[in-house]
Amino acid sequence: MDDPELKKELDEVDAQIERLRKETTQIREEIGQSWDAPTDMAEKATLLTNVEQQEALIDDLQVRREQILRRMKG
Secondary structure (H helix, E strand, C coil), X not given: CCHHHHXXXXXXXXXXXXXXXXXXXXXXXXXXXXXXXXXXXXXXHHHHHHHHHHHHHHHHHHHHHXXXXXXXXX
């Protein structure tokens, strides 16, 4: 891959990371705001699982981002 292609891929990964971070923050806020409310514990558990899955995906994307940066420098 040449630099323009790598740059495009890097931009896409950065956009995905940003989107997932925003979504994760929103879900955490939603959980925090409803923590005292009489809601279903199963629903909260599902939301927490979703957050954990998104955070794992963010970690994977961060690794991918680092790989792209190394290829661009190399």
